[in-house]
Amino acid sequence: MAPRSEPLASGRGALDPMLPRVARVRRKRRDAPEVWTLDIEIENGGEAEDFVFTPGQFNMLTVFGVGEVPISMSGDPAESRRLIHTVRAVGAVSAALTDLGPGDAIGLRGPFGVGWPMEEAIGRDVIIAAGGLGLAPLRPALYRLLAERARYGKIILLYGSRSPGDILFRHEIESWRRSLDIEIEVTVDHAASDWRGHVGVVTTLIPRADFDPLHAIAFVCGPEIMMRFAIAALRKAGLNDESIYLSVERNMKCAVGLCGHCQFGTVFVCRDGPVFRHDRVQGLLALKEI
Numbered sequence: 001m002a003p004r005s006e007p008l009a010s011g012r013g014a015l016d017p018m019l020p021r022v023a024r025v026r027r028k029r030r031d032a033p034e035v036w037t038l039d040i041e042i043e044n045g046g047e048a049e050d051f052v053f054t055p056g057q058f059n060m061l062t063v064f065g066v067g068e069v070p071i072s073m074s075g076d077p078a079e080s081r082r083l084i085h086t087v088r089a090v091g092a093v094s095a096a097l098t099d100l101g102p103g104d105a106i107g108l109r110g111p112f113g114v115g116w117p118m119e120e121a122i123g124r125d126v127i128i129a130a131g132g133l134g135l136a137p138l139r140p141a142l143y144r145l146l147a148e149r150a151r152y153g154k155i156i157l158l159y160g161s162r163s164p165g166d167i168l169f170r171h172e173i174e175s176w177r178r179s180l181d182i183e184i185e186v187t188v189d190h191a192a193s194d195w196r197g198h199v200g201v202v203t204t205l206i207p208r209a210d211f212d213p214l215h216a217i218a219f220v221c222g223p224e225i226m227m228r229f230a231i232a233a234l235r236k237a238g239l240n241d242e243s244i245y246l247s248v249e250r251n252m253k254c255a256v257g258l259c260g261h262c263q264f265g266t267v268f269v270c271r272d273g274p275v276f277r278h279d280r281v282q283g284l285l286a287l288k289e290i
């Protein structure tokens with residue numbers, strides 16, 4: 001499968017893709033219970049280094065002495081010196097990442113993988129369907145879409161979260177909503193009586209969204225059960241499989257197509273994904289682990 005956007009590990013020049021570079025945490029912000037956004041910089045002789053990435057790509061982050069995990073870029077691709085990652089503490093390495101603070105060192109390899117098809121979205125309505133932490137890998141795509149607003153049709157963000165307290169990037173969502181450049185619907189699984197928005201799963205927002213299915217493209221990211229239902233709802237709304245893209249997560253080690261940890265048939269999730277056109281990986285969603 002040919003990569004659609006940046007070549008593998010773009011932006012690293014001739015550096016060895018297996019060799020972590022040392023970066024430092026500059027800022028850290030809590031976005032939800034157990035979820036932290038880390039702002040890091042790669043140090044190069046006291047200067048922050050430029051880092052080029054495509055929305056949807058990921059880095060391998062190392063907490064020294066603990067381990068290495070894949071984490072998507074969640075920041076603005078136009079801000080090449082600020083590397084932003086949003087991490088949920090689920091186990092040893094991700095919890096150690098969220099425990100880091102300003103000044104702490106971190107290992108970084110990347111960027112890796114194939115991201116969202118930004119070029120294919122030009123001239124079309126773009127539906128972004130995100131569940132929970134799935135908004136993080138989609139945020140760079142949103143920054144790019146909004147920075148180049150005139151190139152796209154409608155931009156529609158449909159976001160589902162467990163509760164109002166779990167909504168990521170809340171202030172940013174509000175400011176995007178005020179800008180009127182994007183239609184935004186947020187729903188939560190459950191909420192107290194002071195919540196004025198939708199209650200229910202994110203897939204219930206799809207039939208209500210107003211877009212032209214023949215000229216639309218959808219980017220989907222979230223828990224796999226959410227993605228399965230979102231894809232079914234998008235198809236029902238008239239999108240074909242060639243217009244639906246999703247980001248999949250699988251166990252990874254090397255991130256460069258060598259170790260086979262993420263292999264599914266002829267596909268390596270680290271190298272050919274994590275973003276795939278739906279029809280190319282239909283069987284993959286049914287498999288919990290490769």
Ligand SMILES: Cc1cc2nc3c(=O)[nH]c(=O)nc-3n(C[C@H](O)[C@H](O)[C@H](O)COP(=O)(O)OP(=O)(O)OC[C@H]3O[C@@H](n4cnc5c(N)ncnc54)[C@H](O)[C@@H]3O)c2cc1C
Pocket residue numbers: 058067069070071072073085086087088089090091092093094095133136137248249250251252274
């Ligand atoms: C391409 C890619 C991009 C990713 N982007 C992000 C991101 O932006 N932010 C983020 O927080 N996480 C992201 N992840 C998931 C992250 O890599 C895992 O949560 C992490 O590897 C878990 O490692 P651990 O040592 O903390 O936990 P482990 O001890 O390995 O696992 C702890 C628990 O988490 C579960 N778990 C492990 N890996 C995953 C996974 N991939 N998805 C869901 N549950 C998992 C395990 O089954 C186990 O129950 C991404 C994964 C991939 C493959």
Ligand code: FES
Pocket residue numbers: 251252253254255256257258259260261262263268269270271
């Ligand atoms: S993680 Fe090694 S081949 Fe994909």
